[in-house]
Amino acid sequence: MPELSRRRALTATAALATAAGAGALVQTLNAPAASASGQSRPSEHTGHQEHDRHSPAPFDEVYKGRRIQGRPASGGAHQHHGGGYAVFVDDVELHVMRNADGSWISVVSHYDPVPTPRAAARAAVDELQGAALLPFPAN
Protein backbone atom coordinates (compact mmCIF):
# COMPACT_ATOMS: atom_id res chain seq x y z
CA MET A 1 0.00 0.00 0.00
CA PRO A 2 2.67 2.59 0.81
CA GLU A 3 4.32 1.90 -2.54
CA LEU A 4 1.01 2.26 -4.35
CA SER A 5 0.18 5.44 -2.50
CA ARG A 6 3.54 6.92 -3.33
CA ARG A 7 3.20 6.07 -6.99
CA ARG A 8 -0.27 7.57 -7.13
CA ALA A 9 0.90 10.67 -5.37
CA LEU A 10 3.79 11.14 -7.78
CA THR A 11 1.54 10.57 -10.78
CA ALA A 12 -0.90 13.10 -9.47
CA THR A 13 1.86 15.55 -8.84
CA ALA A 14 3.15 15.22 -12.37
CA ALA A 15 -0.30 15.74 -13.81
CA LEU A 16 -0.97 18.74 -11.67
CA ALA A 17 2.40 20.24 -12.39
CA THR A 18 1.49 20.32 -16.06
CA ALA A 19 -1.73 22.12 -15.37
CA ALA A 20 -0.84 24.44 -12.56
CA GLY A 21 2.90 24.97 -12.51
CA ALA A 22 5.19 23.19 -10.13
CA GLY A 23 5.67 25.90 -7.53
CA ALA A 24 2.65 25.11 -5.43
CA LEU A 25 3.24 21.39 -5.46
CA VAL A 26 6.41 21.00 -3.50
CA GLN A 27 4.55 20.32 -0.33
CA THR A 28 2.72 17.46 -1.98
CA LEU A 29 6.04 15.77 -2.66
CA ASN A 30 7.23 16.45 0.82
CA ALA A 31 4.05 15.33 2.50
CA PRO A 32 3.25 14.45 5.13
CA ALA A 33 6.04 16.49 6.70
CA ALA A 34 4.78 19.67 5.10
CA SER A 35 1.13 19.01 5.70
CA ALA A 36 0.61 20.93 8.87
CA SER A 37 2.30 24.03 7.60
CA GLY A 38 0.64 24.61 4.31
CA GLN A 39 -2.83 23.28 3.98
CA SER A 40 -5.10 25.24 6.18
CA ARG A 41 -3.97 28.78 5.58
CA PRO A 42 -7.04 30.47 4.15
CA SER A 43 -4.89 32.86 2.15
CA GLU A 44 -3.75 30.00 -0.02
CA HIS A 45 -7.29 29.22 -0.99
CA THR A 46 -8.58 32.61 -1.97
CA GLY A 47 -7.95 34.71 -4.98
CA HIS A 48 -5.59 32.41 -6.81
CA GLN A 49 -7.57 30.01 -8.94
CA GLU A 50 -4.50 28.32 -10.36
CA HIS A 51 -2.83 27.78 -7.04
CA ASP A 52 -6.12 26.53 -5.66
CA ARG A 53 -5.73 23.43 -7.77
CA HIS A 54 -2.97 21.91 -5.71
CA SER A 55 -3.93 19.09 -3.42
CA PRO A 56 -3.97 19.09 0.36
CA ALA A 57 -1.57 16.74 2.11
CA PRO A 58 -2.38 13.06 2.60
CA PHE A 59 -3.86 11.81 5.84
CA ASP A 60 -4.40 8.39 7.35
CA GLU A 61 -6.11 7.80 10.67
CA VAL A 62 -8.64 5.67 12.51
CA TYR A 63 -11.71 7.72 13.34
CA LYS A 64 -14.55 6.19 15.35
CA GLY A 65 -13.17 2.76 14.59
CA ARG A 66 -12.87 3.23 10.85
CA ARG A 67 -9.83 3.92 8.72
CA ILE A 68 -10.04 7.17 6.79
CA GLN A 69 -7.41 8.13 4.25
CA GLY A 70 -6.90 11.00 1.88
CA ARG A 71 -4.30 11.43 -0.81
CA PRO A 72 -3.64 13.11 -4.12
CA ALA A 73 -5.12 11.11 -6.97
CA SER A 74 -4.45 10.98 -10.66
CA GLY A 75 -7.98 10.63 -11.95
CA GLY A 76 -7.73 7.23 -13.54
CA ALA A 77 -11.04 5.46 -13.88
CA HIS A 78 -12.88 8.04 -11.83
CA GLN A 79 -13.17 11.76 -12.13
CA HIS A 80 -11.75 13.44 -9.09
CA HIS A 81 -13.67 16.61 -8.61
CA GLY A 82 -11.73 17.36 -5.48
CA GLY A 83 -9.09 18.73 -7.81
CA GLY A 84 -6.99 15.57 -7.87
CA TYR A 85 -7.64 14.33 -4.35
CA ALA A 86 -9.22 11.06 -3.23
CA VAL A 87 -10.69 10.07 0.12
CA PHE A 88 -11.31 6.52 1.36
CA VAL A 89 -13.35 5.05 4.20
CA ASP A 90 -12.19 1.52 5.03
CA ASP A 91 -10.55 1.42 1.58
CA VAL A 92 -13.73 2.34 -0.31
CA GLU A 93 -13.52 5.62 -2.17
CA LEU A 94 -15.75 8.45 -0.97
CA HIS A 95 -16.63 10.96 -3.67
CA VAL A 96 -15.45 14.38 -2.48
CA MET A 97 -15.47 17.78 -4.11
CA ARG A 98 -13.68 21.03 -3.44
CA ASN A 99 -15.65 24.26 -3.51
CA ALA A 100 -14.34 27.49 -4.97
CA ASP A 101 -13.73 28.90 -1.49
CA GLY A 102 -11.53 25.92 -0.55
CA SER A 103 -14.17 24.11 1.53
CA TRP A 104 -15.08 20.48 0.91
CA ILE A 105 -18.17 18.30 0.60
CA SER A 106 -18.76 14.60 -0.02
CA VAL A 107 -21.54 12.66 -1.64
CA VAL A 108 -22.95 11.69 1.77
CA SER A 109 -22.89 15.28 3.02
CA HIS A 110 -23.35 17.26 -0.10
CA TYR A 111 -24.99 20.46 1.11
CA ASP A 112 -22.81 21.14 4.14
CA PRO A 113 -19.27 22.39 3.40
CA VAL A 114 -16.45 21.64 5.86
CA PRO A 115 -12.91 23.10 5.87
CA THR A 116 -10.76 20.11 4.84
CA PRO A 117 -11.00 16.70 3.14
CA ARG A 118 -10.23 15.09 6.50
CA ALA A 119 -13.25 16.89 7.97
CA ALA A 120 -15.33 15.61 5.05
CA ALA A 121 -14.12 12.06 5.76
CA ARG A 122 -14.97 12.39 9.43
CA ALA A 123 -18.40 13.83 8.58
CA ALA A 124 -18.96 10.81 6.33
CA VAL A 125 -18.09 8.40 9.15
CA ASP A 126 -20.51 10.26 11.41
CA GLU A 127 -23.22 10.07 8.77
CA LEU A 128 -22.65 6.40 7.94
CA GLN A 129 -23.20 5.23 11.56
CA GLY A 130 -21.17 2.13 10.84
CA ALA A 131 -22.68 1.34 7.43
CA ALA A 132 -20.41 0.29 4.60
CA LEU A 133 -19.78 2.81 1.85
CA LEU A 134 -20.55 1.57 -1.67
CA PRO A 135 -17.97 2.21 -4.40
CA PHE A 136 -18.90 5.05 -6.74
CA PRO A 137 -20.32 5.25 -9.25
CA ALA A 138 -22.43 2.60 -7.60
CA ASN A 139 -25.57 3.08 -9.62
Place this chain on the structure above:
Amino acid sequence: MTVRKNQAVLTADEKRRFVAALLELKRSGRYDSFVTTHNAFIVGDTDNGERTGHRSPSFLPWHRRFLLEFERALQEVDASVALPYWDWSTDRSIRSSLWAPDFMGGTGRSRDGQVLDGPFAASGGNWPIKVRVDGRTFLRRSLGTAVRDLPTPAEVESVLAMPTYDMAPWNSASDGFRNHLEGWRGVNLHNRVHVWVGGQMATGASPNDPVFWLHHAYIDKLWADWQRRHPGSGYLPTAGTPNVVDLGDTMKPWNDVRPADLLDHTAHYTFDAA
Protein backbone atom coordinates in the same frame (compact mmCIF):
# COMPACT_ATOMS: atom_id res chain seq x y z
CA MET B 1 -54.02 23.37 -15.64
CA THR B 2 -51.81 22.15 -12.84
CA VAL B 3 -52.06 24.16 -9.62
CA ARG B 4 -49.25 23.64 -7.12
CA LYS B 5 -50.57 24.09 -3.59
CA ASN B 6 -48.99 24.67 -0.23
CA GLN B 7 -48.72 21.23 1.36
CA ALA B 8 -50.29 22.64 4.54
CA VAL B 9 -53.65 23.17 2.82
CA LEU B 10 -53.95 19.81 1.05
CA THR B 11 -57.09 17.81 1.81
CA ALA B 12 -56.83 14.28 3.11
CA ASP B 13 -57.82 13.01 -0.33
CA GLU B 14 -55.15 15.12 -2.07
CA LYS B 15 -52.50 13.75 0.28
CA ARG B 16 -53.70 10.20 -0.27
CA ARG B 17 -53.56 10.56 -4.06
CA PHE B 18 -50.13 12.19 -4.03
CA VAL B 19 -48.71 9.45 -1.82
CA ALA B 20 -50.32 6.71 -3.94
CA ALA B 21 -48.80 8.17 -7.11
CA LEU B 22 -45.36 8.32 -5.47
CA LEU B 23 -45.63 4.70 -4.41
CA GLU B 24 -46.67 3.62 -7.89
CA LEU B 25 -43.71 5.42 -9.51
CA LYS B 26 -41.50 3.71 -6.97
CA ARG B 27 -43.01 0.30 -7.67
CA SER B 28 -42.59 0.69 -11.41
CA GLY B 29 -38.94 1.74 -11.15
CA ARG B 30 -39.46 5.18 -12.66
CA TYR B 31 -38.90 6.93 -9.35
CA ASP B 32 -35.36 5.62 -8.97
CA SER B 33 -34.36 6.89 -12.40
CA PHE B 34 -34.93 10.41 -11.08
CA VAL B 35 -32.68 9.70 -8.09
CA THR B 36 -29.97 8.40 -10.41
CA THR B 37 -30.15 11.48 -12.63
CA HIS B 38 -29.91 13.86 -9.71
CA ASN B 39 -26.94 12.07 -8.17
CA ALA B 40 -25.12 12.01 -11.49
CA PHE B 41 -25.43 15.77 -11.84
CA ILE B 42 -24.58 16.53 -8.24
CA VAL B 43 -21.29 14.65 -8.44
CA GLY B 44 -20.57 15.99 -11.93
CA ASP B 45 -21.27 19.70 -11.38
CA THR B 46 -18.04 21.41 -10.29
CA ASP B 47 -17.13 25.01 -9.54
CA ASN B 48 -14.28 25.15 -12.03
CA GLY B 49 -15.70 22.78 -14.63
CA GLU B 50 -18.95 22.08 -16.39
CA ARG B 51 -21.88 22.78 -14.09
CA THR B 52 -25.55 22.51 -14.90
CA GLY B 53 -27.80 21.21 -12.13
CA HIS B 54 -26.14 22.85 -9.14
CA ARG B 55 -23.72 25.60 -8.13
CA SER B 56 -24.48 27.49 -11.31
CA PRO B 57 -27.07 29.86 -12.82
CA SER B 58 -29.00 26.93 -14.29
CA PHE B 59 -29.66 25.49 -10.81
CA LEU B 60 -33.13 27.05 -10.98
CA PRO B 61 -34.22 26.23 -14.56
CA TRP B 62 -32.60 22.75 -14.30
CA HIS B 63 -34.64 21.89 -11.23
CA ARG B 64 -37.76 23.47 -12.76
CA ARG B 65 -37.48 21.08 -15.70
CA PHE B 66 -36.55 18.16 -13.43
CA LEU B 67 -39.68 18.76 -11.33
CA LEU B 68 -41.82 19.13 -14.45
CA GLU B 69 -40.63 15.74 -15.67
CA PHE B 70 -41.39 14.23 -12.30
CA GLU B 71 -44.80 15.88 -12.05
CA ARG B 72 -45.72 14.60 -15.51
CA ALA B 73 -44.75 11.10 -14.41
CA LEU B 74 -47.00 11.44 -11.36
CA GLN B 75 -49.82 12.67 -13.58
CA GLU B 76 -49.51 9.64 -15.81
CA VAL B 77 -50.42 7.66 -12.71
CA ASP B 78 -53.11 10.06 -11.49
CA ALA B 79 -53.97 13.10 -13.60
CA SER B 80 -55.35 14.97 -10.59
CA VAL B 81 -51.99 15.12 -8.81
CA ALA B 82 -49.79 18.22 -8.69
CA LEU B 83 -46.57 18.74 -6.78
CA PRO B 84 -47.23 20.47 -3.45
CA TYR B 85 -44.69 22.87 -2.02
CA TRP B 86 -43.31 23.09 1.51
CA ASP B 87 -42.85 26.63 2.81
CA TRP B 88 -40.26 25.69 5.43
CA SER B 89 -40.03 29.29 6.62
CA THR B 90 -43.59 28.93 7.96
CA ASP B 91 -43.99 25.18 8.60
CA ARG B 92 -40.73 24.98 10.49
CA SER B 93 -41.51 22.48 13.25
CA ILE B 94 -41.08 18.72 13.35
CA ARG B 95 -44.71 18.76 14.57
CA SER B 96 -45.91 20.18 11.24
CA SER B 97 -48.64 18.14 9.51
CA LEU B 98 -46.07 17.62 6.74
CA TRP B 99 -44.40 14.98 8.92
CA ALA B 100 -47.59 13.21 9.99
CA PRO B 101 -48.10 9.49 9.27
CA ASP B 102 -50.71 10.26 6.57
CA PHE B 103 -48.16 12.22 4.51
CA MET B 104 -44.35 12.19 4.70
CA GLY B 105 -43.98 10.38 8.02
CA GLY B 106 -41.76 11.76 10.75
CA THR B 107 -38.13 11.89 11.79
CA GLY B 108 -35.91 8.85 12.19
CA ARG B 109 -35.11 7.01 15.40
CA SER B 110 -31.88 8.03 17.06
CA ARG B 111 -30.10 4.69 16.79
CA ASP B 112 -29.89 4.52 13.01
CA GLY B 113 -32.01 7.34 11.63
CA GLN B 114 -34.64 4.97 10.32
CA VAL B 115 -38.06 6.51 9.62
CA LEU B 116 -40.60 4.33 11.40
CA ASP B 117 -43.97 5.76 10.40
CA GLY B 118 -45.75 6.97 7.30
CA PRO B 119 -46.00 5.54 3.78
CA PHE B 120 -42.24 5.57 3.19
CA ALA B 121 -41.10 3.72 6.30
CA ALA B 122 -39.03 0.66 5.43
CA SER B 123 -41.32 -1.52 7.52
CA GLY B 124 -44.14 -0.94 5.01
CA GLY B 125 -42.08 -2.60 2.31
CA ASN B 126 -43.01 0.02 -0.31
CA TRP B 127 -39.97 2.27 -0.22
CA PRO B 128 -36.69 0.40 -0.69
CA ILE B 129 -33.70 2.73 -1.08
CA LYS B 130 -32.03 1.31 -4.18
CA VAL B 131 -29.98 4.20 -5.56
CA ARG B 132 -27.59 4.76 -2.70
CA VAL B 133 -24.04 5.49 -1.69
CA ASP B 134 -23.92 3.18 1.32
CA GLY B 135 -25.29 -0.15 2.43
CA ARG B 136 -28.45 1.12 4.12
CA THR B 137 -31.70 0.39 2.31
CA PHE B 138 -34.16 2.25 4.58
CA LEU B 139 -35.31 5.87 4.46
CA ARG B 140 -33.54 7.94 7.09
CA ARG B 141 -34.11 11.39 8.56
CA SER B 142 -32.83 13.39 11.50
CA LEU B 143 -35.01 16.48 11.47
CA GLY B 144 -33.37 19.51 13.03
CA THR B 145 -30.25 17.70 14.23
CA ALA B 146 -27.35 18.75 12.01
CA VAL B 147 -28.65 22.31 11.92
CA ARG B 148 -31.13 23.55 14.47
CA ASP B 149 -33.31 26.00 12.57
CA LEU B 150 -34.90 26.26 9.17
CA PRO B 151 -34.62 29.63 7.41
CA THR B 152 -36.91 32.35 8.69
CA PRO B 153 -39.31 34.52 6.66
CA ALA B 154 -36.95 37.46 7.23
CA GLU B 155 -34.04 35.48 5.80
CA VAL B 156 -36.14 34.52 2.77
CA GLU B 157 -37.08 38.17 2.34
CA SER B 158 -33.44 39.25 2.45
CA VAL B 159 -32.66 36.95 -0.47
CA LEU B 160 -35.76 37.86 -2.51
CA ALA B 161 -34.66 41.49 -2.23
CA MET B 162 -31.46 40.83 -4.21
CA PRO B 163 -31.91 42.45 -7.63
CA THR B 164 -29.29 40.57 -9.67
CA TYR B 165 -30.05 36.99 -10.76
CA ASP B 166 -26.48 35.69 -10.69
CA MET B 167 -22.92 36.94 -11.00
CA ALA B 168 -19.49 35.82 -12.18
CA PRO B 169 -17.84 33.43 -11.47
CA TRP B 170 -21.25 31.74 -11.80
CA ASN B 171 -20.60 29.11 -9.15
CA SER B 172 -20.68 28.52 -5.38
CA ALA B 173 -18.63 31.68 -4.82
CA SER B 174 -21.08 34.00 -6.58
CA ASP B 175 -22.97 36.90 -5.10
CA GLY B 176 -26.56 37.49 -6.24
CA PHE B 177 -29.99 35.91 -5.88
CA ARG B 178 -29.30 32.43 -7.27
CA ASN B 179 -26.37 31.53 -5.04
CA HIS B 180 -27.94 33.00 -1.92
CA LEU B 181 -31.11 31.02 -2.63
CA GLU B 182 -29.07 27.88 -3.34
CA GLY B 183 -27.23 28.57 -0.10
CA TRP B 184 -23.49 28.33 -0.77
CA ARG B 185 -23.22 31.93 0.35
CA GLY B 186 -24.98 34.10 2.90
CA VAL B 187 -27.92 33.15 5.13
CA ASN B 188 -28.25 29.81 3.28
CA LEU B 189 -31.75 28.80 2.23
CA HIS B 190 -31.89 25.70 -0.02
CA ASN B 191 -28.78 23.89 1.21
CA ARG B 192 -29.71 24.40 4.84
CA VAL B 193 -33.08 22.72 4.38
CA HIS B 194 -31.37 19.61 2.97
CA VAL B 195 -29.08 19.57 6.02
CA TRP B 196 -31.98 20.16 8.45
CA VAL B 197 -33.89 17.13 7.13
CA GLY B 198 -30.81 14.89 7.29
CA GLY B 199 -30.69 11.27 6.16
CA GLN B 200 -30.72 10.75 2.41
CA MET B 201 -31.84 14.37 1.96
CA ALA B 202 -28.35 15.48 3.02
CA THR B 203 -26.68 13.34 0.33
CA GLY B 204 -26.30 13.43 -3.43
CA ALA B 205 -29.14 10.91 -3.63
CA SER B 206 -31.51 13.33 -1.90
CA PRO B 207 -34.57 12.58 -4.10
CA ASN B 208 -34.77 9.26 -2.24
CA ASP B 209 -36.80 11.24 0.30
CA PRO B 210 -40.07 12.38 -1.27
CA VAL B 211 -39.86 15.65 0.66
CA PHE B 212 -37.18 16.56 -1.91
CA TRP B 213 -39.95 17.45 -4.38
CA LEU B 214 -41.84 19.60 -1.89
CA HIS B 215 -38.64 21.43 -0.95
CA HIS B 216 -37.71 22.12 -4.55
CA ALA B 217 -41.26 23.09 -5.47
CA TYR B 218 -40.95 25.87 -2.88
CA ILE B 219 -37.48 26.89 -4.13
CA ASP B 220 -39.08 27.07 -7.57
CA LYS B 221 -41.91 29.22 -6.21
CA LEU B 222 -39.35 31.57 -4.65
CA TRP B 223 -37.81 32.01 -8.11
CA ALA B 224 -41.26 32.97 -9.43
CA ASP B 225 -41.77 35.33 -6.48
CA TRP B 226 -38.37 36.91 -7.20
CA GLN B 227 -39.26 37.43 -10.88
CA ARG B 228 -42.44 39.24 -9.93
CA ARG B 229 -40.47 41.36 -7.47
CA HIS B 230 -37.82 42.28 -10.03
CA PRO B 231 -39.51 42.45 -13.45
CA GLY B 232 -36.51 44.20 -14.95
CA SER B 233 -34.03 41.51 -13.89
CA GLY B 234 -33.46 38.54 -16.15
CA TYR B 235 -31.54 35.27 -16.19
CA LEU B 236 -27.78 35.70 -16.42
CA PRO B 237 -25.40 35.08 -18.11
CA THR B 238 -26.82 35.65 -21.56
CA ALA B 239 -24.05 34.37 -23.85
CA GLY B 240 -20.54 33.06 -24.29
CA THR B 241 -19.78 31.67 -20.83
CA PRO B 242 -17.56 28.56 -20.74
CA ASN B 243 -18.85 25.60 -18.69
CA VAL B 244 -22.03 27.52 -17.81
CA VAL B 245 -25.52 27.32 -19.33
CA ASP B 246 -26.23 30.70 -20.90
CA LEU B 247 -29.78 31.93 -21.44
CA GLY B 248 -30.01 30.40 -24.93
CA ASP B 249 -27.97 27.22 -24.38
CA THR B 250 -29.67 23.85 -24.15
CA MET B 251 -29.42 21.97 -20.87
CA LYS B 252 -28.33 18.41 -20.23
CA PRO B 253 -29.69 15.77 -19.85
CA TRP B 254 -32.66 16.82 -21.98
CA ASN B 255 -30.76 18.81 -24.64
CA ASP B 256 -34.05 20.20 -25.96
CA VAL B 257 -34.72 22.99 -23.49
CA ARG B 258 -32.99 26.28 -22.66
CA PRO B 259 -33.27 28.46 -19.57
CA ALA B 260 -35.08 30.92 -21.86
CA ASP B 261 -37.82 28.32 -22.32
CA LEU B 262 -38.34 27.87 -18.58
CA LEU B 263 -38.48 31.41 -17.26
CA ASP B 264 -42.28 31.54 -17.33
CA HIS B 265 -43.74 28.81 -15.15
CA THR B 266 -47.34 29.74 -16.05
CA ALA B 267 -46.98 27.82 -19.29
CA HIS B 268 -46.88 24.66 -17.16
CA TYR B 269 -48.51 25.34 -13.79
CA THR B 270 -49.64 28.07 -11.44
CA PHE B 271 -49.42 28.41 -7.68
CA ASP B 272 -52.30 28.55 -5.25
CA ALA B 273 -51.14 31.88 -3.83
CA ALA B 274 -48.87 34.75 -4.74
